[in-house]
Every structure is written in structure tokens, then in C-alpha cells.
Amino acid sequence: EVVMTQSPGTLSSSPGERATLSCRASQSVSNNYLAWFQQKPGQAPRLLIYGASNRDVGIPDRFSGSGSGTDFTLTISRLEPEDFAVYYCQQYGDSPGTFGQGTKLEIK
Amino acid sequence: QVQMQESGPGLVKPSETLSLTCTVSGASIGGSRFYWGWIRQPPGKGLEWIGSGHESGSTYYNPSLKSRVTISVDTSKNQFSLNLASVTAGDTALYFCARGISTPYATGKWGQGTLVTVSS
Numbered sequence: 001e002v003v004m005t006q007s008p009g010t011l012s013s014s015p016g017e018r019a020t021l022s023c024r025a026s027q028s029v030s031n032n033y034l035a036w037f038q039q040k041p042g043q044a045p046r047l048l049i050y051g052a053s054n055r056d057v058g059i060p061d062r063f064s065g066s067g068s069g070t071d072f073t074l075t076i077s078r079l080e081p082e083d084f085a086v087y088y089c090q091q092y093g094d095s096p097g098t099f100g101q102g103t104k105l106e107i108k
Numbered sequence: 109q110v111q112m113q114e115s116g117p118g119l120v121k122p123s124e125t126l127s128l129t130c131t132v133s134g135a136s137i138g139g140s141r142f143y144w145g146w147i148r149q150p151p152g153k154g155l156e157w158i159g160s161g162h163e164s165g166s167t168y169y170n171p172s173l174k175s176r177v178t179i180s181v182d183t184s185k186n187q188f189s190l191n192l193a194s195v196t197a198g199d200t201a202l203y204f205c206a207r208g209i210s211t212p213y214a215t216g217k218w219g220q221g222t223l224v225t226v227s228s
Contacts, residue, residue, distance in 0.1 A: 001171075033210060033211060033213075033214070035214070035215070035216070043220075044204055044218040044219060044220050044221050045155070045204075045215075045218055046218075047215075047216045047217065047218075050210075050214075050216065051210075056216070088154070088155060090155070090157075090215065091213075092208065092210070092211050092213040092214040092215065093211060093213070094213070095168060095170075095171075095212070095213060096157050096159075096169075096170040096171060096172070096213060097157035097211075097213030097214070097215065098157065099154055099155040099156070099157070100154075101154050102154055
């Protein structure tokens with residue numbers, strides 16, 4: 001299976017700053033079928049980005065995804081208080097779909 | 109706007125079968141575009157894709173669970189279900205249903221999740 005590795009495990013930042021989260025796959029992600037999710041405590045994950053760089057409907061444009069092959073990045077251009085959460089990447093190009101272990105974005 | 113809601117027992121005994129249903133509202137479960145899947149999250153841990161089904165009857169399972177999992181899609185009830193046999197404490201988790209597109213392994217829209225505890 002494709003192993004997804006996210007870094008860093010925890011990122012401490014302040015509102016207004018830029019945050020960069022990384023996701024690396026153990027092999028090339030088919031068709032760049034890579035998604036990013038945001039999860040807050042007690043909630044289901046919410047889709048932010050699909051196909052590596054496409055924002056889902058209603059997602060603010062401060063969220064952007066980039067990358068291809070094995071290396072992908074989620075960038076939040078200017079952090080808002082509601083952005084502090086856990087972020088997961090998932091590859092959905094090959095069976096089984098696999099998630100990274102998550103990056104916790106916390107307030108510094 | 110599509111909404112999904114999981115339902116089923118919150119407590120299952122070891123060696124028994126965990127059975128959950130996801131009821132879909134705001135959209136028809138029929139239509140060839142979508143896959144209907146399940147994901148779980150043990151308390152305080154990460155996410156694991158369990159499998160998915162399609163209205164055609166096709167199913168796709170995580171090899172790590174394949175021998176114990178059955179997913180079925182019922183278009184007449186606008187529901188899909190998960191059965192996980194021979195459960196152990198290691199199957200205790202928050203179980204989410206989800207709708208995906210593009211591939212059977214996609215998980216775009218999620219239900220709120222339901223906690224299932226395996227204990228005697």
C-alpha cells in the first residue's frame with residue numbers, strides 16, 4: 001500500500017502567519033489523487049483540497065494545495081483562529097486509500 | 109445538500125458482528141458517479157479507510173480487513189451498510205460513512221461519525 005507521511009507532526013503558529021504542511025507518499029500518487037482534510041475536535045474531517053490543488057466548494061482561498069508525484073503541500077496563507085486543527089492528507093488513487101498520520105496546527 | 113448519518117449499536121461484544129447503516133438525505137444514492145464508503149478512527153488516533161461500495165454492486169475493501177468486512181448499498185432505502193465480523197477491542201473506533209467520487213478510495217463528504225466500543 002501507499003504509505004503517506006506528514007510533517008511536521010505539530011506546527012505552532014500565530015494568527016496572521018503563513019503555514020506550510022507537507023505530505024510525502026512512498027510511491028507516486030496515481031493521477032495526483034491527493035486530498036487534504038481538516039478535522040476539529042468532535043467533528044468529522046472536512047474536505048479542503050482534492051486532486052492535489054483543487055479547492056472544494058466553500059473553502060476559503062487562503063487554503064491552497066500544490067505538488068505532484070510523491071510530494072505535496074498544503075499552504076494556509078494567513079492563519080485565522082478557526083484554522084487551528086488537525087490536518088490529514090489522503091491518497092485515493094490506489095487501493096487501499098491511505099491517510100497520513102496528521103499534522104496538528106496549534107496556536108503559538 | 110447531501111447529508112449522511114450513521115446509526116447502529118454503540119456497544120458490541122467481542123467475536124460478534126458490528127453492523128452500521130448510513131442514511132443519505134438530500135441526494136439519491138443511485139447514479140454511477142459516487143462511491144459509498146466507511147472510514148474509522150480509533151480514539152485519539154488517525155484514519156483508516158475500510159472500504160466502499162457502488163450501486164452496481166461492486167465493492168472495494170482494505171486488504172487488512174477484507175476477510176471480515178461486507179459493505180452493501182441499498183438504493184431503495186437510500187442507505188448503505190457496513191458489517192464487520194469477529195470484532196475485538198482493536199475495532200473500537202469512531203466509524204464514519206462517506207461519499208467519494210473519481211475512485212472507490214475517495215472520501216469527499218463525511219457523516220458525523222458514530223462511536224462503537226467493543227467490550228464484554
